[in-house]
Amino acid sequence: MYKQRQPEPRKSPSGRSRQSKRLVFRRSMVLMAVFGLGLFIPLLIQLWNIAIVHHDEYQTKAIEQQLMDVTVSANRGEILDANGDVMAMSATVYNLILAPKDLVASVSESKFKDEDGNLDEDAYNAEIQRKRDVVVDGLCELLPDLDREKLEARMEKTNSQYEVLATQIEEQDAKAIRAFIEENNTSYYLYLTPSTKRYYPYGSLASQVLGFVNSEGGAYGLEAWYEDLLKGVPGRVVTGKTAQNVEMYNSYSNYIDAINGYDLTLTLDATIQSYAQQALEKGIEMYDVQNGGFCLVMDPQTGEVLAMASSPNFDPNNYSVITDSFLLQDVDTDTATIYQQLKAENDAKPADEQLTDEELQEQAQSQAKAAAREAQWKNRTITEPYEPGSTFKALVLAAALEEGVVSENDTFNCTGSVSIGGWTINCSKRTGHGHQTLAEAVQNSCNPAFIEIGQRLGAEKFYEYFQAFGMTEKTNIDLPGEDSGLNWGSNMGIVDLAVASFGQRFTVTPLQMVTGFSAVINGGNLYQPYVVQKVTDASGNVVQEEEPNLVRQVVSEQTSQRARAILETVVSEGGGSNAYQAGYRIGGKTGSAETLEDGRTIVSFMGFAPADDPQVIVLMAYDTPKEASPGSSYGTCGVYISGGAMAAPRAGELIAQILDYMGVEKQYTTEESAATTVTTPQVTGYTVADAATRLEKKNLTYRTVGTGDVVTSQVPAANAAVPGGSTVILYLGDAAPEETTTVPNVVxxxxxxxxxxxxxxxxxxxxxxxxxxxxxxxxxQSQSVAAGESVATGTIVEVQFSNLVEDGVADFYEIT
Known part of the structure; x- marks a missing residue:
């Protein structure tokens, strides 16, 4: 039997409503949680990226937005000569900065809006343009070199906050610009920042040694080699700033002081450097030298470089300017050559890639000028190897004496040529020197004699000394760009040995040659040359100090003394006689050599003094004196082209100048004392016989003008300084001297x-x-007063004499 199901109680309308609301609420909460988490997860990820992953990056950006960081330049160290005279220094100059973006921002839009907030753009832009015009007009008036069109174009860069309008503005101009900024209230977008400029008070003096400073720092010379010491470490000033980039005073600030660069004190002496450059330029002008030259002065006892001169030269204050007349000629010649090369390359290109003739000319001239600037910046004493010629014979002499293969008692017979290894090598004196002692062979710079000396040494021993004297390695001087020359290495053949014995067919730098020659005369010691003697900080504390660095002893003291004695006779009796200077004992060796590459002739002289205790050594060289005619042995100046006739006189004068400056006391021989200046006695009123006696006591002679027994006038007058042996003019009777006279030509x-x-x-x-x-x-060779000039009667005219000397230049040809 079925049980009848009881019906459920019916819910009231209000109950169903509450249940539905709860369901909606639950669903809403779920949706909110889902969508909320979905939204927050990316935010959390982004927060993680900002706070953790990219923390450093965003922190840096925040600091940049909140802090103003200004670099404080460090003062570049000074470069001083051996006496403390400043050769390179830095001074404060200024850079002019424009912020086009800030200029626009300085014009408030609110001032140009109507009641409804609409911007009157025409009025707004007009105000911006007005401010631009004020700046352009004012700056073009204050700085005439500014390009107006370029300045106006920079004004249009409205996204830029840093446009450098001018650099290295001197204080006088900066003062006027500050007044303009203040008067026109432009400091928000126009301002000056301090910088430094390098000055060289002596201009072109030692320019290749000093180098110069460009926008990237030290370039060439000491400025480049010691850049890290000279430049210093910049400082910083960090302060808070507003959103408008305005510094907040009394806010956070941090100061990091700049560390100024170190100062360099050189071994160079500005006075000796000046003497060297003057002597070099004097010879270049006198002998019509085509390719400049070089002069190097050193203390042979220590390796301290006292002067380094190179020609062509430049002014480091304006290092890009080419002033040398020969270089300017080269620019014109090279421009034409380079243009033809560029044109040939250009013609081979497709038509749409070809440049115009005007563009090709600009490129050619730019390349030619760049090459000329490189040439004038080179320090030839360390960067240009050359064939030393007969100056090298001093090193061969010392090596042979040291090895005992020659002595002062040896004799050599020169017939004018030598045949060796299938070649004939001629002596500079084609007729030969005949029989000669070792000293005479050196004085005569006899090539056959030195070929024999080289053979006695042998190739192996010769090359050992070649290395020992430093001819195969850099000297490691503290300057950039040093070369090491070119030689045959240890594989020296018989002909190589023959020509090397008189200094040809290998190359060394002038500095290598001077250091090696110094070892011959200073007791046998090879020293490393250097140009900086100490480094000091801004307070004067010595940070680094150089001492003479002995590399090795090459020959003995006794050998050095013997070599010095022979080399002194080269000046007192031989081919170096044109270097003679009364009162000083000078030794040395002449040299002339044709270069391997292009047949140029470099004439040179290496001299040292005092000969018994050398304190200074000088290498003077002239590159290609112009020949009077093709193949002539004489220059356009009428002087025989050789180191003895051209370089020796200038080097001798320079050595005497330096020794005078150094306070070395002159020591005259008996003959020199007789030739020195004397004071004329009073002979007016005396009889001719008495006058003659008084003049003879002073080593003076006389001649008379007029008739009579009593001297009525004399030229020069009493107590005048005249050279010993001069002739005094005695006037007799009514005869009287002319007040002026004309100088004759005695060259x-x-x-x-x-x-x-x-x-x-x-x-x-x-x-x-x-x-x-x-x-x-x-x-x-020259006279101090030009011919034809009118001068006072009794004037002393200085006349320089030279002997015709040959330096052992040899030609050699293969026997066929």
């Missing part, structure tokens, strides 16, 4: 001829060069 005359020509005009001659013993081969 090219012998000693006696020049002396007589001048005295005939009532003038006196002070001779220089060669020696106290002038022969017929001594020719007047």
């Amino acid at each position: 090219g005359m012998s000693y006696e001829g020049a002396k007589k020509a001048l005295e005939a005009q009532g003038l006196f001659m002070q001779a220089g060069g060669s020696s106290t013993f002038y022969s017929e081969s001594s020719k007047a």
Whole structure:
């Protein structure tokens, strides 16, 4: 039987409503949780990225937005000469900065909106343009070199906050710009930042040694080599700033002081450097030298470089300017050559890639100028190897003496040529020197004699000394760009040995040659040369100090002494006589060599003094004196083209200048004392016989003008300083001297001829060069007063003499 199902109680309407609401609520909560988590998960991920993953990056950005970080420049160290005179220094200059974006931001849009908030764009833009015009007009007036069009174009860069308008503005101009900024209230977008500029007070003095500073720092020379010490460490000033990039005063600030660069004190002496450059340029002008030259002065006892001069030269204050006349000629010649090369390359390109003739010319000229600038920046004493020629014979002499293969008692016979290894090598004196002692062979710079000396040494021993004297390695001087020359290595053949014995067919740098020669004369010691003697900080504390660095002893003290004695006779008796200077014992060796590449002739002289205790050594060289005609042995100046005739006189004068400056006391020989300046006695009113006696006591002669027994006037007057041996003019009776006279031309005359020509005009001659013993081969090379000039009677005219000397230049040819 079925049980009847009881019906469920019916729910009231209000109950069903509550249940439905709960269901909706639960569903809503679930949806909110799902969608809430869905929204927050990406936010959490992004927060993780910002706070954890990219923390450093966003922190840096925040700091940049909140802090103003200004770099404080460090002062570059000074470069001083050996006496403390400043050769390179830095001074404060300024850079002019424009912020075009901030200029636009300085014009408030609110001032140009109407009551409904609409912007009057025309008025707004007009105000911006007005501010731009104020800046452009004002700056173009204050800085005339500014390009107006470029300045206006920079104003349009409204997204830029840093446009450098001008650099290295001097204080005077900066003062005017500050006044303009203040007057026109432009400091929000126009301002000056401090910087530094390098100054070289001595201009072109030692320019290749000092180098220069460009936008990237030290370039060339000491400025480059010691860049890390000179430049210092910049400082910083960190302060808070507003959103408008305005510094917040009395807020957070942090100051990190700049560390100024160190100062360099050199071994170079500005005075000696000046002497060296003047002597070099004097010779270049006198001998019509085509490719400049170089001069190196060193202390042979320590390796301290006292002067380094190279020509062509430049002014590091304007290092890109080419001033040398020969370089300017090269620019024109090279431009034409380079243009033809570029044109040929250009013609081979597709038509749409070809440049115009104007563009090709610009490129050619730019390349030619760049090459010329590189040439003037080079320090030739360390970067340009050359064939030393006969100056190298001093090293061969020392090696042979040390090994005992020659002695002062040896003799050599020169017939004018030598045949060796299938070649004939001629001596510079084609007729030969005949029989000669070792000293005479050095004085004569005899190539056959030195070929024999080289053979006695042998190739192996010769090359050992070649290395020992430093000819195969850099000197490691503290300057950039040093070369090491070119030689045959240890594989020296018999012909190589022959020509190397007189200094040809290998190359060394001038600095290598001077350091090696110094070892010959200073007791046998090879020193490393250097140009910086100490480094000091801004307070004067010594940070680094150099001492002489002995590399090795090459020959003994005794050998060095023997070599010095022989080399002194080269000046007192031989081919270096034109370097003679009264009162100083000078030794040395002449040299002339044709270069391997293009047949240029470099004439040189290596001299040292005092000969018994060398304190200074000088290498003077001139590159390619112009020939009077193709193949001529004489230059356009009329002087024989050789180191003895050209380089020796200039080097001798320089050595005397340096020794005078150093306070080295002169020591005259008896003959020199007789030739020195004397004071004329009073002979007016005396009889001719008495006057003659008084003049003879002073080593003076006389001639008379007029008739009579009593001297009525004299030229020069009493107590005048004249050269010993001069002729005093005695006037007798009514004869009287002329007040002025005309200077004759004595260039090219012998000693006696020049002396007589001048005295005939009532003038006196002070001779220089060669020696106290002038022969017929001594020719007047120059005179201190030009011919044709009118001067006071009794004037002393200085005349420089030189002897015709040959330096062992040899030609050699293969026997067929």
